[in-house]
Every structure is written in C-alpha cells, then in structure tokens.
Amino acid sequence: MSERVVVALGGNAILQRGQRGTAQEQMANVQHTVEQIVRMIEADYDVVLTHGNGPQVGATLIRHELGSVQIPAMSMDFCGAESQGFIGYMFVQSLSNSLREKGLEKHQPVCLVTRVEVDPHDQAFINPTKPVGPFYTQERALQRMSEKGETWIEDAGRGWRRVVPSPDPARIVESEVIRHLVNDGFVVIASGGGGIPVVVDHNGEYKGVEAVIDKDLAGERLAQEVEADIFMILTDVPQVAINYNTPRQKWLGVMSLREMEALEKEGHFKAGSMGPKVKACLRFVRNGGKRAVIASLEEAIEALQMKKGTQITH
C-alpha cells in the first residue's frame, strides 16, 4: 500500500519575494514546485496538494478595487474562488506536463473548487486579525471602514491595511469527492488558499463569508478527511528552529508530539511565523495521523523519507 501524503505549499511555491507577479513568473515557480511533487509520485506516494494564495488574492483584491469604477467589486469568498481557478490551472497544467514527461500519465491531476466550513460563532469574527491586500493611506482606509464596515489597522510606517477574520476550519465541504478521487489514483489539488470560507446559516444553507482560513490549518483538516498517513508543510526554511537567530538557536529534527507540545507551551512558535504551521502539525498527529513534517520545498522528498526537515511523530 502506498502512503498517502497531503502537501501544503507555502507562498514561495508560487511566487518568490520581489517578483512582480506576472503569469510567466508564477508558472515557472509552479513548474519548479511540481518537479518536487512529481518526485514524490515517482517514489509511489499518493499525493494531495493544497496551497496558499496570499499574493494572488491580494492582486485580485486590487483588481476588484481598481475595476470598481466600471464593474462591481466582489467579496473575499468570490475572490478566493477566482484564485482557486487560476492557481489550480497552473498546477494541473504543470503536473500534466511533468507527469507525462516521466511516463507517469496514469496519475492525472485534477483541481476542485473547494469550500471550507467554519463556525459562525468563531471568535475570529469578533476580532479580525488577518491582513489582506496592499497598504493604503489613512484617508482611503477610513473611507473603506465607513463605507463598507471593514476593519483596517495601521502598521507603523507602512500604512493602513485591511484585516479580516481568520476562523478555524471545521470541515472541508468537498471532502467526500476528494477522498473518492484520491482513492482512485488522481492527484487532487484542493482547498486552495485555505478554501472558500462558508458558514451554515440558521436556515441550514451554506453562505460565503468575508474571511481567510489559514491554509496550513485547512490542510490539516484535508489530511484528516482523506485519511492521510503524512501531513507535510513545505516552506522556505529547512526545519523549525527555537531561539532563532540567538546564540541558543536550535534546529528541530525528529520530535515526539509531547516534546513539541512542551515547546509550543513555552511560547516558542509565534503567530506570525511558525505558530500556525506547528499548530496544524500537532493537531494532525494528535488526531491520529502517523507523522507531520515541516521542511523546505527543495528538500521535500528527503523530508518525506525522514532525512531532512522537522518530523513530528507519536
């Protein structure tokens, strides 16, 4: 039996710092990422992919705002859906080509529009914290706050930025069809950008909400729901470190759940950095997953084989 791995790809898998964000740049980065993924498929792992969409949905928000002089702008859930289509297209295209080149075309890629259900009573809706889109002037921020009821915060020296709720993912709405496709050998791309956030309202109906779900936490849900053996977060550092950039800096290799939980309690993993990644990994192992991995994109296959990265096991 092949082992099943859900891979959550960080922003650097699609867009590098300092790039402008042309389609060509993004496609080239995706191609590079896909080469790592194809090595996993070659090594007989069943792979499910998910990815972030920060810079892409940021670009979409700008386009919707600048376009609003002619056509109505749309809310975050619609913008997220657009980014799933666009990023998903890059991945299926690149995977089709790379898999065919390696003679692995029986593993066909498929990208699904994916919704993720959140609790409408999640505390995040009371206290929005996730910055989205570009920085604006105070004037523009105040205008948006009064016109649209949005929340904007000032980032000293850089300007004003919109913040939206980042609720906890409760359930992948499309999990049954995803599980189904993975079982039948397809390489599924799902829950892009953390998924399109929806709640079930008082009539029992799904309704989109203005929020962004952390893609690593959504990836953990996905990993649970497809019964993955391994949950792997690929980012731009080789391992998790504690006391980073101090004389006591220490890279973490193979760690037990208990050891990692102890470090988390001591406050080593910050919200704006490794916090959500470590949290997602701990959840996965706590919920019965075999192993969670945080590693760099470049060392993905070695990390999968336990030679690199931070490994969290029982």
Add this chain to the structure above:
Amino acid sequence: MSERVVVALGGNAILQRGQRGTAQEQMANVQHTVEQIVRMIEADYDVVLTHGNGPQVGATLIRHELGSVQIPAMSMDFCGAESQGFIGYMFVQSLSNSLREKGLEKHQPVCLVTRVEVDPHDQAFINPTKPVGPFYTQERALQRMSEKGETWIEDAGRGWRRVVPSPDPARIVESEVIRHLVNDGFVVIASGGGGIPVVVDHNGEYKGVEAVIDKDLAGERLAQEVEADIFMILTDVPQVAINYNTPRQKWLGVMSLREMEALEKEGHFKAGSMGPKVKACLRFVRNGGKRAVIASLEEAIEALQMKKGTQITH
C-alpha cells in the same frame, strides 16, 4: 438506468441583460437556474453542467486592464480559469443548498478546473473573430494592437472591440476524471466558459492559448466524452425558429437530423445567433448521441421530457 444529460447553460442563466453584475445578482440568477436543474435530478436524470462566461470574463478582463497600473495583467487562459473558479463556486454553493432542501444531498456537486484542447493549426488562429471584453476608443484599440499584437475591430457606432480566435474544441483534457465522477453519482460542473483553451506544443506539452472556445461546441465534446444520452442547450428562447420575425416564421419542434441538416445547409442558422447551437446539436446526434435539445431555461424539464423546445433526433 438513469438517462445522462449534459446541460449547456447560456449567459442568461448567470447574468440578465441590463444587470450591473454584482455578486448578489449573479448568485440570485444561479439560484433560479439551479432550481430547474434540481428538477431534472429529482426526475432521476444524471446531470452534468457546463456554462458560458462571456460577461464574467469580460469583467475579469476589465479588472486586469485597470489593475495593470499596479499589477501585471494576465492572458485569456488565466482569466478564463479565474471565471471557472468564481462561477463554479456559485453553482456548487447553490446546488448544495437546493439539493439538501429537497432531500437529494446524496447527489453532491463538484466543479473542476477544465482545460479543452484545440488544434494549434486551427484556421481560427489565423482569423480571430470572437469579440471579448468591452468597447474602447480607437486610440486605445490602436495602442493595444501595436503594444500587444492583439486584433481589434471596429463595430460601427459602438467603438472598437478586441477579437480573439475561437478554435474548434478537440478534446476535454479532464474527461476521464469527469466521466469517473459522473459514473459515481456526482453532479459535475465542468468546462466552464467553453474550457481553458490549450494546445499541445511541439514538445508534447500543454500550453494555454489566447482564445475563447464556444461553450456549446465544448459542451457537445463534453457530452460525447461522458457518453451522455441527451445534450441540452438552455437559452432565452423557447425553440429554434426559421425565418424569424418574418411572415414565414416557423418554430421547430421535433426534427430529424436530416431535416435539420437540410435547414442548416439552406443558411437558416446564423453564426452570431443559433448557428453554433444548432451545429453543436447536429454534431452530437451525428456522433451517435440519442437526442439534442435547444430550449428555454424556464422550460428545461418539459423539454427534457420532449414536451417543449426543439428536439433533434435520428
């Protein structure tokens, strides 16, 4: 055995003439459309949906152009992919809700990012004819022609408009996974906007192209590839007519392939109107399909039961 039907939805299924194009308007139209689709599922048909994206991708093109002062604009294939995500989200959301309300939640909706392969030597690439996006001034059109090598044409009195190739769909790249999901009882939404147009280049790799595939012709391919019994085009007229708006006007009801081919040869179905719809239907029946239907969205279920619409059979 349930009969399998591929339904190609026209523009009016998502956006009505004269509407501004807010998310709320589009979601309400989709909800109305989905009520018709759910009646088909209730009547035990296996349904696969495809849809146009003209006004939506038009809006996307405007956003990319106006946004290009800050972030790079993307080509038609990327814009089409965005529209598949956005429109697909509206359909899965609305279908989930309506199916649950009717106690039909075992029929789960799923939307796939779908590519459609076209021939790189298709004559359409030499002679672009499909207008996309809004009207512009001559100055802007000339600028785009010289800067980007695009083709623009003048429409007397209304301004200049970009035209792109509209090649014939050769193959739905995702057909295997679609067939698979339909066989297993999912309500699949695929090939939105005629699909993301791709060619296979001289290296044997898929590559996106700047083109728009007619959604009815792509729908016919989809119907063939999922082995549908019925191919149905829903639009805003109750039937196909000949000599429309003349004293000799005649609505067409149940027609044989041969009768309809004869009318087509006589030039009754114009390129800008019923031409591609009739062409797609004739292809479907000629290729062995049981029945093709052109009907109004409002009379969809009656047309499926042969009580309304234009029916083309052997």
